[in-house]
Amino acid sequence: MTAVFRHELRMYFHSLTAYVFGAFLLAFVGIGSMLYNLQAAVSNFEFVLSFGCLVFVVIVPVLTMRVIAEERKQKTDQLLYSLPITTTQVILGKYLALLVVYLILLCIICLYPLIFSQFGDVYLLTSYGSLFAFFAMGAALIALGVFISSLTDNQGFAAGIGIAVILLNYYSVSLSEYVSSTALGSVIAMCVLVLAAGGIIYCLTKNENLAYGFCFLFIVGILLIYFFDTGKLEGLLPDIMAKLSLFERFYVFVNGVFDVTALVYYAAAAVFFLFLSVQSLEKRRYN
Template sequence: MKAVFRHELSSYFTGMTGYVFGAFLLLFAGIYTMAVNLNAGLSNFEYVLSNLSFIFLIIVPILTMRVIAEERRQRTDQLLYSLPLSMTGVALGKYAALLVVFLVPTGIICLYPLVLSAFGSVYLPLAFGTAVGFFFLGAALLAIGMFLSSITESQGVAAGLCFVVMLVNYFISDLASYFSASAMASFWAFTVLILLVGGIFRLMTRNNGVSLVLVGILEGLLILGSVLGGEDFAGLFPSMVEGLSLFERFYQFVDGVFDLTSLVYFLTVIGVFLFLTVQSLEKRRWSE
């Protein structure tokens, strides 16, 4: 794991990727700081981080698109499979390097409220609490991006998929308001979701039988729940969809709430997508 981590980290800083990522993040952090704190005269540094979260839609696909996809394209992933390392160690090493690349500019951004506090009243606990939420939001998005990079050989496809996923997650709370609140609408929406899960499981395992059994079990549980729950299903899908938004969870920190539930959610997303990345690598390893 340490060897993979050192190799990945050096590749980011011997090339331009790490520097471009950090410069881009710091550039927009400076622009929003000037617009919010200096020009508008607000002392709320959390508003800077709230606006800055939109930049993840651009920088996360750029940073993660090559992390595994490029190795698969150049067939250098065969070297990883031949190492005396588990795929878990490989995935953790690559992810740790991504976190360091992200942590460096984030640490510099954390100095901004300290500088601003020398010229005005800045509530530092809220500013740094929001910075913690900002870091965990980025960490969760990086885990998603790394998984998407692991399922394709094309950097362009990986970046495109990642951008679409980030965009949907960014606007998912707004999209949830367009769903019907009826119990039947929630039932059919969950059915479509179950079919999507079954399709993804089929792509990951290439096992039709197990995928059909999984879909059957989930659909049976859904039918049982709809029969027993009745009208409790009304509005369930829209509220569930809204709760999946990583960005909405981050806005809790912006609003002054250091939400431990949101931190657990971020960590859960990280764990799930690292697990999926490991499974994708294992599948590739044994199919060669």
């Protein structure tokens, strides 16, 4: 794992990726602190971070697009398969390297509140609490990016899908206000989601029975709930959309609450997507 980790880290600084990622993140946070902390003279650094998290939509896909897609394109994944290391080690090594690139930048950003505190009262606790959440959210999004990159051998495609998915996640709370909140609407939407998930399961496993079984079980479950306890489905869809938003949980920190459940949520999301990446890499062996 350390071999993959060191190799990846070296590759990031060999190519432009790490620098582009860093430049965008620092520029955005820089503009944010200029607007809030300097011009508006607000002493809350967390507002800058809540402004800056929009930049994730672009920079996370830029950072993660090549991580596995490029290996496939250059056929270097064959080397990784033939080396005496497991795919879990490969994914973890790559992920840790990405986290380190991200952490280096956060270390620079960490200095900002300290600098501002020289000139006035800055709420350092909320600032650093939000920074920690900023790190956790970024880590979850990077894991999502790794998974998307593992699905294709085209970097551009990986970046495009990544931007779309993160953007959707960013706006999912605003969008949730527009979707139907009736029970029937929820049932229809849930069925569509279940069918889509079934389609993905079929694509990944090529196992028809598993996909049909999955769809059947969930749709029957949803219909049963609909007929016996309609009230539970009221407003379910907007609820789910809001719950899935990684960004929404970050704003809790911005408001000054150190929410441990959100951190657990981010960690779970990261582990989930890394697990899927391992499966996606492993699946190439079984095509």
